[in-house]
Amino acid sequence: NAGVTQTPKFQVLKTGQSMTLQCAQDMNHEYMSWYRQDPGMGLRLIHYSVGAGITDQGEVPNGYNVSRSTTEDFPLRLLSAAPSQTSVYFCASSLDLASGNTIYFGEGSWLTVV
Amino acid sequence: AQKITQTQPGMFVQEKEAVTLDCTYDTSDPSYGLFWYKQPSSGEMIFLIYQGSYDQQNATEGRYSLNFQKARKSANLVISASQLGDSAMYFCAMRDFRSNTGKLIFGQGTTLQVKP
Numbered sequence: 220n221a222g223v224t225q226t227p228k229f230q231v232l233k234t235g236q237s238m239t240l241q242c243a244q245d246m247n248h249e250y251m252s253w254y255r256q257d258p259g260m261g262l263r264l265i266h267y268s269v270g271a272g273i274t275d276q277g278e279v280p281n282g283y284n285v286s287r288s289t290t291e292d293f294p295l296r297l298l299s300a301a302p303s304q305t306s307v308y309f310c311a312s313s314l315d316l317a318s319g320n321t322i323y324f325g326e327g328s329w330l331t332v333v
Numbered sequence: 334a335q336k337i338t339q340t341q342p343g344m345f346v347q348e349k350e351a352v353t354l355d356c357t358y359d360t361s362d363p364s365y366g367l368f369w370y371k372q373p374s375s376g377e378m379i380f381l382i383y384q385g386s387y388d389q390q391n392a393t394e395g396r397y398s399l400n401f402q403k404a405r406k407s408a409n410l411v412i413s414a415s416q417l418g419d420s421a422m423y424f425c426a427m428r429d430f431r432s433n434t435g436k437l438i439f440g441q442g443t444t445l446q447v448k449p
Contacts, residue, residue, distance in 0.1 A: 250435050261439040262424075269435070277434060309378060316435045322368065322428070324378035 222246065225310050225325035232300040232332045240295040240328050242310030248321070250313045251293040255279065255306040256327075262309065268293055269316050300332040335360045337425050339440035346415045347448050353400070354410040354443045356425030364430040367408040368437065369399065373421040381423075384408055415447045 226241045244251065252267035254277075264277030268287040282304060284296040293312075297304060310325040336359040346352035358367065369381040384392045384399045392399040400409040412419055422444050426437045 252435065254437075259441075261441055262426075262437070264434065264436045267435055275434070277436060307376065311378075311437070313435065316433070317430045322437065323380060324370070326377040329376070 223310055223312050223323050223325040225308075225328050227328060228326065229329045230331070232297070232330065234300060234302060234332060236297075236300050238297050238300065240297075240308055240310075240330070242293045242295065242325060243291050244293075244310075244312040244323075245291065246312065246314075246321075246323070247290065248312040249290065249315045251287065252277070252311050253283070253285065253293070253295045254309045254311060256309060257306050265295065265308075297330075300330075302332045304330065305332045306330060335362075335427060335429060335438050337427050337438050337440035339425055339443050341443045342441070343444045343446070345446050345448060346412075346419075348417060349414055351411060351413045352415055352445065354412070354423050354425075354445065356408045356410065356440060358406050358408060358425075358427050360406075360427065360429060362429050362431055366428045366430065367399070367401070368426045368428070369397070369408075369410045370424045370426060371419075371421045372424060372442070378424075382410065412445075417447050417449060420445060420447045 223244045249270045253265040254262040256262045266285040268274045308328045313322040338357045365386045367384045371379040382394045382397045384401045396413045398411045422442045424442045425440045
């Protein structure tokens with residue numbers, strides 16, 4: 220019963236480097252999303268997807284890129300890492316856009332940009 | 334604007350006692366969902382309980398229950414028989430079902446410490 224799986228759990232990047240945070244779910248959920256969690260700012264939506272081939276921007280999309288080539292996977296790419304992107308990143312999925320009781324989060328990815 | 338307010342930054346409760354974590358929300362939309370998540374020190378976000386705006390009864394999940402008062406726009410989480418493992422940060426969140434983003438709007442969280 221994997222649920223939502225995120226990798227890596229911890230990562231340290233140098234400013235300017237790029238990397239991809241992986242997210243996979245095995246629940247056949249159409250809706251997937253990425254949030255970042257910062258002290259005093261709560262969780263903010265970065266990007267989301269309502270199905271394979273469809274992605275859109277959330278509140279704080281700048282500096283991030285996503286794709287959804289399959290229902291299961293929703294990777295988040297940092298194009299050129301900046302210290303302001305130091306944060307905890309969560310992937311979340313639900314059955315669809317309007318689901319109530321099926322929103323699950325991955326375990327989080329701690330990213331530090333130096 | 335939609336908003337979630339958790340007014341208790343920190344709470345203490347004695348083991349085996351019940352505790353209520355407050356959550357008020359603001360939305361003009363009649364269709365929404367309210368969630369509570371637990372975030373222990375290890376960092377993961379654990380889904381606890383859900384209440385839909387049209388649900389007639391208060392949601393319950395084991396030791397967790399949601400005291401939903403729609404007219405007052407409150408959705409307080411009640412944890413009965415607290416355990417040491419309940420020590421964590423708790424987040425109230427709302428999802429607007431008519432939004433085209435599916436975004437969850439989170440409160441600032443309440444840190445709960447259970448004393449032995």
